Amino acid sequence: xxxxxxxLTGRLAILAIVACLLQITxxxxxxxxxxxxxxxxxxVAACGLLxxxxxxxxxxxxCGFFVDSALFQTxxxxxxxxxxxxxxxxxxxxxxxxxxAAVPAIVGAAATTTVTVGYTIMQFLLGTQVTVSSLFVRQxxxxxxxxxxxxLPVYAAVRRWLLPVLPDDPRRRRRxxxxxxxxxxxxx
Amino acid sequence: MYDPKTIRRRRAVLALLVVSxxxxxxxxxxxxxGVSSVQRGVFELVSPIQDVASRSLKPFRDLxxxxxxxxxxxxxxxxxxxDRDALRQQNVKLQAQLRNAGTAARxxxxxxxxxxxxxxxVTARVTSVxxxxxxxxxxxxxxxxxxxxxxxxxxxxxxxxxxxSVVTSGHATVxxxxxxxxxxxxRVARTGTPGIVISSGGSPEDLIMRTTKLKAPVADGATITTxxxxxxxxxxxxxxxxxxxGIVTRVDDAGTDSQxxxxxxxxxxxxxxxxxVLTRDPASIP
Numbered sequence: 322x323x324x325x326x327x328x329l330t331g332r333l334a335i336l337a338i339v340a341c342l343l344q345i346t347x348x349x350x351x352x353x354x355x356x357x358x359x360x361x362x363x364x365v366a367a368c369g370l371l372x373x374x375x376x377x378x379x380x381x382x383x384c385g386f387f388v389d390s391a392l393f394q395t396x397x398x399x400x401x402x403x404x405x406x407x408x409x410x411x412x413x414x415x416x417x418x419x420x421x422a423a424v425p426a427i428v429g430a431a432a433t434t435t436v437t438v439g440y441t442i443m444q445f446l447l448g449t450q451v452t453v454s455s456l457f458v459r460q461x462x463x464x465x466x467x468x469x470x471x472x473l474p475v476y477a478a479v480r481r482w483l484l485p486v487l488p489d490d491p492r493r494r495r496r497x498x499x500x501x502x503x504x505x506x507x508x509x
Numbered sequence: 510m511y512d513p514k515t516i517r518r519r520r521a522v523l524a525l526l527v528v529s530x531x532x533x534x535x536x537x538x539x540x541x542x543g544v545s546s547v548q549r550g551v552f553e554l555v556s557p558i559q560d561v562a563s564r565s566l567k568p569f570r571d572l573x574x575x576x577x578x579x580x581x582x583x584x585x586x587x588x589x590x591x592d593r594d595a596l597r598q599q600n601v602k603l604q605a606q607l608r609n610a611g612t613a614a615r616x617x618x619x620x621x622x623x624x625x626x627x628x629x630x631v632t633a634r635v636t637s638v639x640x641x642x643x644x645x646x647x648x649x650x651x652x653x654x655x656x657x658x659x660x661x662x663x664x665x666x667x668x669x670x671x672x673x674s675v676v677t678s679g680h681a682t683v684x685x686x687x688x689x690x691x692x693x694x695x696r697v698a699r700t701g702t703p704g705i706v707i708s709s710g711g712s713p714e715d716l717i718m719r720t721t722k723l724k725a726p727v728a729d730g731a732t733i734t735t736x737x738x739x740x741x742x743x744x745x746x747x748x749x750x751x752x753x754x755g756i757v758t759r760v761d762d763a764g765t766d767s768q769x770x771x772x773x774x775x776x777x778x779x780x781x782x783x784x785x786v787l788t789r790d791p792a793s794i795p
Contacts, residue, residue: 344640345637345639346636346637347563347566351570355779357640375519386533388640390555391555391556392637392648393646394646395537396544397529398530404526404527452709454709
């Protein structure tokens, strides 16, 4: 176990609680074209991208648990969906390790799609009457678009908050990755 | 590259989390007392924090809300002008009817004077809103200490919002009328045609009224209100009569046994900031 596991866990816990509180007390009440942004999947995806699949899944589960408890919703539903979003973002980093600047925005959009569509499908499977109307589809699309727009600043904020305790700073990783190309063979 | 031990550990933790979620889901649906009490404990712990966060972040919410309101109000302006003209005509007709109604009108005025103030309204502020798109619930900053109980009606000046579903000492959760598990006995305000209003599922601008009187004519633009307790009902309704719910937008299969009445609720549950909980039992109001 690395020496900074404790501080990292503390910072992750604070981040998750602040993000969930901000979402349910403020952002959920600000509507734009009939929908609102959803900060939680963006934070979960950013954690997955920065830390890997396991921390991504754990923070996704934690955020879901907190949201379900705070709003007295069906327990386990949000946990399962945020878990998938966090794990997926983490696996992308582990398998592909994409370095493009737009990656957080794309992953944020994918995480938001997973959460909004997944939540609707799960509600449907659990027997809730859900009508897929044009308005409902528009709300999903607007949420995904708004989240895509704010994904980069959210990722930057999460990265800035976690940077002092990151086990493997992506910037260092990137620098190392580029220097490995300067082998005697490539120079020849 | 990861060693097999790391991969095994990752899979084990993932499986544990998924199983935990499924167990929570199952227990939640089974109405398990353990899960419910844990949830209630977390809810009671988190509610004051939500309250403080909601108060301190209100200026930001208002600022962003102002931009949204301005954008939306431009679109609503034309529709509201049409509504105003229609309501003016309706008002003229109603005033004429009232003038001619004599004793019945005076009795009616007495009933209306009782209004909401007789129902023990408790004003509360919305502190948290469900982040999903299904608009199922929100949390208010008043609870059992203020006389709030499960099942009581929640209204705004616009009309019905929902009913209380969970209560702690200082906070309560409101199940919104756009939740698919919500239902209320209703009637057409003018004709008295009875029915049940339920959510259409997923749309905050569309409710469905199923009329209980077969083939009963329901006109576009008709106002739908709560019915209260029907005369021959076995159980009393949770909602007092004549609380506005919405206006009829269209009727599918009109005049048939399976007609479906669509209505737009008067209250936009996406932008509710303050509500009133009617704490008096409707049956006890004379």
